[in-house]
Amino acid sequence: ALETRALTKDYLMGKERVRALDAVDFSATQGDFVVINGPSGSGKSTMLNLLALIDRPTSGEVLFLGEPTGALSEGGLAQLRRDQIGLVFQTFNLIPVLSAFENVEYPLLLTRTSRAERRRRVGALLEVVGLADFARRRPDELSGGQRQRVAVARALVTQPRVVLADEPTANLDSATGRQIMGLLQGLNQNHCVTFVVVTHDPAVAEYAGRVLAIRDGRFDSGAEHVDP
Amino acid sequence: ALETRALTKDYLMGKERVRALDAVDFSATQGDFVVINGPSGSGKSTMLNLLALIDRPTSGEVLFLGEPTGALSEGGLAQLRRDQIGLVFQTFNLIPVLSAFENVEYPLLLTRTSRAERRRRVGALLEVVGLADFARRRPDELSGGQRQRVAVARALVTQPRVVLADEPTANLDSATGRQIMGLLQGLNQNHCVTFVVVTHDPAVAEYAGRVLAIRDGRFDSGAEHVDP
Numbered sequence: 459a460l461e462t463r464a465l466t467k468d469y470l471m472g473k474e475r476v477r478a479l480d481a482v483d484f485s486a487t488q489g490d491f492v493v494i495n496g497p498s499g500s501g502k503s504t505m506l507n508l509l510a511l512i513d514r515p516t517s518g519e520v521l522f523l524g525e526p527t528g529a530l531s532e533g534g535l536a537q538l539r540r541d542q543i544g545l546v547f548q549t550f551n552l553i554p555v556l557s558a559f560e561n562v563e564y565p566l567l568l569t570r571t572s573r574a575e576r577r578r579r580v581g582a583l584l585e586v587v588g589l590a591d592f593a594r595r596r597p598d599e600l601s602g603g604q605r606q607r608v609a610v611a612r613a614l615v616t617q618p619r620v621v622l623a624d625e626p627t628a629n630l631d632s633a634t635g636r637q638i639m640g641l642l643q644g645l646n647q648n649h650c651v652t653f654v655v656v657t658h659d660p661a662v663a664e665y666a667g668r669v670l671a672i673r674d675g676r677f678d679s680g681a682e683h684v685d686p
Numbered sequence: 687a688l689e690t691r692a693l694t695k696d697y698l699m700g701k702e703r704v705r706a707l708d709a710v711d712f713s714a715t716q717g718d719f720v721v722i723n724g725p726s727g728s729g730k731s732t733m734l735n736l737l738a739l740i741d742r743p744t745s746g747e748v749l750f751l752g753e754p755t756g757a758l759s760e761g762g763l764a765q766l767r768r769d770q771i772g773l774v775f776q777t778f779n780l781i782p783v784l785s786a787f788e789n790v791e792y793p794l795l796l797t798r799t800s801r802a803e804r805r806r807r808v809g810a811l812l813e814v815v816g817l818a819d820f821a822r823r824r825p826d827e828l829s830g831g832q833r834q835r836v837a838v839a840r841a842l843v844t845q846p847r848v849v850l851a852d853e854p855t856a857n858l859d860s861a862t863g864r865q866i867m868g869l870l871q872g873l874n875q876n877h878c879v880t881f882v883v884v885t886h887d888p889a890v891a892e893y894a895g896r897v898l899a900i901r902d903g904r905f906d907s908g909a910e911h912v913d914p
């Protein structure tokens with residue numbers, strides 16, 4: 459479903475070049491549940507942003523469903539992002555002037571989904587992340603963990619084939635975190651949704667089929683382990 | 687050092703009243719290390735913001751070093767916040783146009799600290815949170831965990847008597863999280879700094895002298911435990 463070849467990302471700050479990802483080869487087949495962990499600053503969010511097609515590599519390729527994305531136009535990339543990918547950002551990135559309901563609904567406005575169907579899906583997702591009574595609240599009227607759950611719901615509302623989640627439980631207590639992971643696991647096991655989850659939380663890693671360790675922009679090839 | 691009496695905070699949204707904290711009695715003596723945990727939305731950040739004097743209660747009192755803060759003017763509150771309190775926000779709240787160095791230095795600009803002393807302190811703190819080489823980076827050039835560590839360094843730079851930290855390790859891998867907690871523990875044990883730390887991370891709770899559980903805006907009186 460997702461593949462990278464020699465994926466490299468450099469940030470340039472004046473004369474200094476920071477190599478955030480260094481020639482990374484990665485692959486996930488449809489229905490995989492991959493967890494990526496590693497130290498702060500090791501390249502996890504950079505990797506996820508490249509997989510999510512919201513950033514472009516310095517060199518190397520990202521292949522989505524077998525197709526090299528480097529060749530796509532902005533419009534082609536936008537369509538993939540809109541229809542196939544759900545992304546939970548490390549800093550949530552909710553729209554401050556919209557309610558929780560409107561934030562979750564937002565990605566559907568770019569698709570051909572009827573208003574009734576949007577309401578049904580948004581309502582169901584707010585329910586399943588425990589925020590049914592919070593639909594009208596704006597982000598500044600929500601706790602940190604409540605905002606995080608709105609971000610998770612938003613990532614799922616277009617029923618994407620691939621969900622990329624950056625620390626989806628960092629601001630959640632363990633019971634709420636388990637509810638969220640149960641939701642993701644259900645989508646993975648019942649609907650074959652592919653997951654790539656960045657996390658420091660060992661409890662999250664237990665849901666994974668594979669765990670990859672990243673350090674200084676490279677995956678530890680010795681560190682992968684697979685649950686059969 | 688810190689005390690609350692019948693502390694209550696309501697948020698009003700139109701006709702709806704949300705009681706985020708319900709008549710909370712709390713106290714910490716100088717040198718205490720208190721951890722507060724509890725479910726998402728249970729009132730932890732609300733409690734911390736009231737203790738930090740950046741929000742005012744609906745009813746009840748916050749006493750700082752024995753003095754009721756409700757009677758203080760805005761100027762009096764500002765002085766306490768500036769001189770006595772260090773606060774790590776759940777969402778960091780770094781200033782985007784300033785570098786990491788300038789963000790950490792910022793609270794000192796409101797005090798009578800010489801430029802040389804500011805440079806010494808900021809340099810030492812960036813070093814001890816592992817960001818010595820990142821001084822010139824702006825927040826958008828830092829990873830999530832790097833921003834979190836800048837926020838921690840900033841909370842400590844005025845050498846406050848009381849440090850209030852909202853999820854200070856949520857975005858950190860466990861090794862970096864332990865470094866940060868070691869730093870806080872050192873300040874607590876060697877300099878008698880009082881800590882109130884909100885966290886979901888069980889590893890953080892191990893550094894505490896007391897752990898309090900909060901639920902629906904109230905502390906579980908049965909849940910407190912003390913390490914002698």
Ligand SMILES: Nc1ncnc2c1ncn2[C@@H]1O[C@H](COP(=O)(O)OP(=O)(O)OP(=O)(O)O)[C@@H](O)[C@H]1O
Nearest residue numbers: 599601602603604697706726727728729730731732
């Ligand atoms: N401005 C506001 N208006 C209305 N309700 C609010 C507002 N701010 C917070 N709340 C509500 O107050 C309750 C307590 O919020 P608080 O941020 O203290 O929770 P928390 O324990 O820190 O949660 P988390 O672990 O998710 O960070 C939550 O239910 C939240 O929705």
Ligand SMILES: Nc1ncnc2c1ncn2[C@@H]1O[C@H](COP(=O)(O)OP(=O)(O)OP(=O)(O)O)[C@@H](O)[C@H]1O
Nearest residue numbers: 469478498499500501502503504827829830831832
């Ligand atoms: N715009 C930028 N300019 C320069 N360097 C950057 C920029 N963005 C990120 N970096 C650097 O790239 C490296 C990788 O960052 P990334 O955000 O991918 O790390 P991460 O593994 O997600 O870390 P964390 O666990 O702290 O969230 C870090 O050292 C970071 O400082």
Ligand SMILES: [Mg+2]
Nearest residue numbers: 503548829830
């Ligand atoms: Mg990150």
Ligand SMILES: [Mg+2]
Nearest residue numbers: 601602731776
């Ligand atoms: Mg909070």
